[in-house]
Each structure stands twice: as structure tokens, then as C-alpha cells.
Amino acid sequence: MIEEILSLVHEHEEWRGKKCMNLIPSENVMSPTVRELLSSELGHRYTAKNRFYMGTKIIDEIEQYGEELAKEVFKAETADLRPLSGHIADLIFLASFASASDVLMCVSPDDGGYPGIWKNGLSKSLGLRTVAFPFSKHEMNIRIEQAKEVIEQVKPKVIVFGASLITFPHPVKELAQVAQENGACIGFDGSHVLGLIAGKQFQDPLREGATVLFGSTHKTLFGPQGGIILADKEHGELLKSKIYPAFVDNAHWNRIAALTLALAEMKKFGTAYAEQITRNSKTLAKALHDYGFPVTCQHLGFTKSHQILLDYGGYKQGRVIAEKLQHANIIIDCGVRIGTCEVTRRGMKEREMLRIAELIKKTAFDEENPENIKKEVAQLCADFQKVGYCFET
Ligand SMILES: Cc1ncc(COP(=O)(O)O)c(C=O)c1O
Numbered sequence: 310m311i312e313e314i315l316s317l318v319h320e321h322e323e324w325r326g327k328k329c330m331n332l333i334p335s336e337n338v339m340s341p342t343v344r345e346l347l348s349s350e351l352g353h354r355y356t357a358k359n360r361f362y363m364g365t366k367i368i369d370e371i372e373q374y375g376e377e378l379a380k381e382v383f384k385a386e387t388a389d390l391r392p393l394s395g396h397i398a399d400l401i402f403l404a405s406f407a408s409a410s411d412v413l414m415c416v417s418p419d420d421g422g423y424p425g426i427w428k429n430g431l432s433k434s435l436g437l438r439t440v441a442f443p444f445s446k447h448e449m450n451i452r453i454e455q456a457k458e459v460i461e462q463v464k465p466k467v468i469v470f471g472a473s474l475i476t477f478p479h480p481v482k483e484l485a486q487v488a489q490e491n492g493a494c495i496g497f498d499g500s501h502v503l504g505l506i507a508g509k510q511f512q513d514p515l516r517e518g519a520t521v522l523f524g525s526t527h528k529t530l531f532g533p534q535g536g537i538i539l540a541d542k543e544h545g546e547l548l549k550s551k552i553y554p555a556f557v558d559n560a561h562w563n564r565i566a567a568l569t570l571a572l573a574e575m576k577k578f579g580t581a582y583a584e585q586i587t588r589n590s591k592t593l594a595k596a597l598h599d600y601g602f603p604v605t606c607q608h609l610g611f612t613k614s615h616q617i618l619l620d621y622g623g624y625k626q627g628r629v630i631a632e633k634l635q636h637a638n639i640i641i642d643c644g645v646r647i648g649t650c651e652v653t654r655r656g657m658k659e660r661e662m663l664r665i666a667e668l669i670k671k672t673a674f675d676e677e678n679p680e681n682i683k684k685e686v687a688q689l690c691a692d693f694q695k696v697g698y699c700f701e702t
Pocket of ligand 1: 335394395396397399422423425471472473474498500501524525526535536
């Protein structure tokens with residue numbers, strides 16, 4: 310039994326870790342030291358704010374250190390690293406600022422919004438009514454003037470900017486005033502773009518009118534899988550008072566130690582990393598477009614994030630492309646979203662983006678034998694195994 314388990318994990322490591330070109334925008338790789346901290350002694354322990362457990366002084370110091378770093382990296386008055394995932398961070402925000410029958414306004418999943426907060430997700434559990442932002446697929450963004458009208462009509466209690474499919478900054482600044490005047494609490498789900506925000510290459514929600522910024526810690530923010538909440542003092546203190554006992558008890562302190570180190574990496578290397586991501590995304594998007602792939606928003610320069618969107622009109626056709634690429638060990642989702650965060654972290658630059666575009670074209674258009682492409686993919690990956698934008702230890 311033990312051999313079987315170990316060999317499955319090893320097989321996965323060899324395949325996804327070494328031989329695949331990972332282009333899923335919601336994934337990334339941790340630095341070796343961050344990864345090491347995930348299996349540290351802290352993973353065996355408990356701590357609690359009410360000092361119920363003894364033996365916690367170092368754990369508490371690490372958490373405090375992480376919160377201070379998070380506040381600095383995101384220029385936030387408060388930070389909380391306890392949410393166990395981006396989804397839980399969404400839950401904490403929604404449940405803290407809205408009650409049953411209140412209106413949540415956000416991007417619809419039809420336009421790339423996060424399904425986890427929509428009708429069958431958290432809104433259902435919390436009894437919230439959902440209203441979608443008017444959205445332009447042509448611009449891949451919220452329609453500002455129409456959104457103002459809807460906000461005035463429906464008076465949402467909570468508004469969530471940010472989405473799962475996000476290629477351009479959302480108009481927080483443009484809508485904040487009308488949202489506040491109509492009594493909404495404004496949150497930004499930065500699950501996808503927190504690393505770009507930390508690297509100052511996307512938008513700055515907390516300066517633009519959002520009072521709470523939250524999300525996953527493992528997409529462009531290259532930490533361990535988990536969640537984070539950043540906020541101004543007023544909202545942050547309220548959230549802190551609610552997190553325990555309502556939403557998180559054991560926050561997995563090994564994860565928090567690992568996240569703390571990832572935040573230190575972000576502080577030092579975040580800007581260089583985010584700059585390279587956006588250069589890589591634009592280069593890859595243009596190259597795919599030039600090969601004839603249906604890349605969205607050419608008129609806007611394709612993308613300003615780590616994502617490139619290929620418009621195949623839905624998951625059905627998207628799956629056909631994604632499966633074809635999987636046969637050649639090129640891993641994307643059926644969205645079809647292509648992400649540059651992981652390959653950038655592994656040190657790839659514009660030249661490699663052109664190579665990736667060529668490999669995608671050879672697989673998806675030219676229908677070359679995937680076994681041959683696999684070898685080219687493996688070679689390229691082998692040249693970029695080292696994780697960058699981190700401290701040498
Ligand atoms: C915008 C957005 N919010 C929240 C989540 C959920 O994050 P997690 O997987 O960390 O729970 C996702 C997942 O990809 C997402 O895209």
C-alpha cells in the first residue's frame with residue numbers, strides 16, 4: 310500500500326512537475342523554501358487567539374510577522390492570513406457584510422465571474438440575491454455607465470469586483486462613489502491578481518475605493534494554497550472579530566509560515582515578477598493571435614494580467630482544444646484561459662513565449678504527432694526547472 314501511494318505521488322511529480330508546460334492561470338509553484346515550510350513542525354500544532362493552548366509563542370510570532378508583511382506588501386491597515394482558501398475568504402467577506410435577502414452585485418459566471426459566490430454557491434447558502442454587473446464581452450469588462458444605473462436601482466449591500474477570468478483591471482475607482490452613496494460595502498476578490506497587485510502592475514483596489522481585498526494566495530501570489538484578507542481598519546477589525554469561531558478555527562500554521570515567506574519574496578521580487586508576467590502575457594497573446602487563435606481583445610492589447618483568453622464560445626469546444634493540448638503535455642483549462650504565472654516564475658521570458666505559442670500551434674492547428682511535441686515540451690521544461698523570484702538559501 311505504501312509503495313502504491315508513494316509511487317502515485319512520485320509519478321505526478323515527474324509528470325506535472327517536470328514534463329508538463331503548466332499554463333493554468335489559477336496555479337503556480339512555490340519556492341523550495343516555502344515548500345519546505347509547509348512540512349514544518351508547525352503543521353502539528355494549534356494556537357488560538359484566546360491563549361487556550363500553551364506552547365504557541367513562536368507560532369504567534371510567525372503569524373504576527375506574516376500579518377505585518379502582508380500589510381506592507383498590500384499597503385493595508387489590517388491583514389488576516391487565517392482564511393483557508395480564496396473561497397473561504399469570499400465567504401467571510403459576504404457573511405460579515407450582508408444578510409439573507411440582501412443583494413450581492415458581482416460579475417456573472419457567464420462573463421467570467423467566480424461561480425463560487427453566484428446563485429448556486431455562497432449566495433445560495435447565505436440567502437443572498439445576486440445581480441450581475443452589466444458586462445461587455447468586447448471589452449472584457451464591466452460597463453460603467455450601465456452599472457451605475459443598476460447600483461442605483463437595486464442598492465446592493467455588497468459589491469464584489471474581481472473575477473476568475475480577468476484580463477483587465479475592473480473599474481473600482483469609477484464605481485466606488487455611486488456604490489458608497491447607495492450603501493454598498495465594496496470588496497475586491499483578487500484571487501487571480503493578488504501577485505500583480507502586490508507587484509504594482511494591475512490596479513490598487515484599496516486605494517480605488519474597495520474597503521476589503523481578499524482571495525487565494527497561490528495564483529499570481531505564489532504562496533501555498535490558502536486565503537488572505539486585507540482591509541482598512543474599520544472593516545478589518547470587524548472581520549477579525551468574526552473569523553473565529555464562525556469561519557476558521559485551525560488555520561494551519563505551517564501554511565501561514567509558508568505564506569509569510571512567500572510574502573517576503575513578493576516584497577523583494579514582486580515588481581520584477583509582475584512586470585515579466587505582463588510582458589509574457591502580451592507576447593504569448595500576440596503570437597497566438599498571429600497564428601490565428603481567437604484571442605480576445607486585440608484592440609486593447611489582448612491582456613494586462615497573467616491570463617490570455619481564447620474565445621471558443623464555451624466549454625464544449627474549449628475542452629476539445631484543452632484535451633488536444635493535454636496529449637502533448639501542455640496543460641490549460643477548458644475556459645479557454647491560458648496563464649503565464651507559473652512559466653514566468655520558472656524564469657521564462659518573451660523568447661520562450663514565442664516557443665510556447667509555436668508548440669500550441671503545432672499541436673492544435675497542425676495536428677502534429679503529440680508524442681513528438683511532448684519531447685519538445687519536456688526539453689523546454691527541463692531548461693526551466695528552477696523557481697525564480699525567491700531568496701537563494
Ligand atoms: C475569483 C476567484 N475567487 C475565488 C476562488 C476560490 O479560490 P480557492 O480555490 O482558493 O478557494 C477562485 C478560484 O479559482 C476564483 O477564481
